[in-house]
Amino acid sequence: MRALCGAIIAAGAMIGLGLTALGIGTRYTMERATADNGLPLLVRLSQMDRPFIFILFFLTGATVIGLGIAFVGLAQHHDRRNREYLLEKERQASQQRTTV
Numbered sequence: 755m756r757a758l759c760g761a762i763i764a765a766g767a768m769i770g771l772g773l774t775a776l777g778i779g780t781r782y783t784m785e786r787a788t789a790d791n792g793l794p795l796l797v798r799l800s801q802m803d804r805p806f807i808f809i810l811f812f813l814t815g816a817t818v819i820g821l822g823i824a825f826v827g828l829a830q831h832h833d834r835r836n837r838e839y840l841l842e843k844e845r846q847a848s849q850q851r852t853t854v
Contacts, residue, residue, distance in 0.1 A: 757831055760823025767816035774809050781806070 782797045799807055 755827075757824050757827030760820050760825070760827050762820075764817055764820030764824060767813045767820055770809070770813045771817065774806070774813060778802070778806055778810075 778797070781803070
């Protein structure tokens with residue numbers, strides 16, 4: 755369950771990052787798109803609006819946290835299933851009898 759929640763958080767944050775990228779692209783398309791020599795110019799973070807910077811860092815952090823929760827949840831799930839497997843294997847070994 756923990757891994758599923760982390761995956762949902764990460765997926766939502768990645769969708770938000772995609773929408774943020776579309777918003778940034780839409781906002782800054784009318785800025786100087788090319789330099790004098792024809793090469794495209796990039797908009798730096800210092801030139802962007804503060805809400806875009808905030809949401810960009812917030813969603814990046816949410817993505818990292820969501821992926822971390824998902825990986826830790828999967829590791830704990832694997833460990834729990836491994837312990838259950840070993841316990842069941844031990845029970846099966848103790849129930850075997852040798853007949854004479």
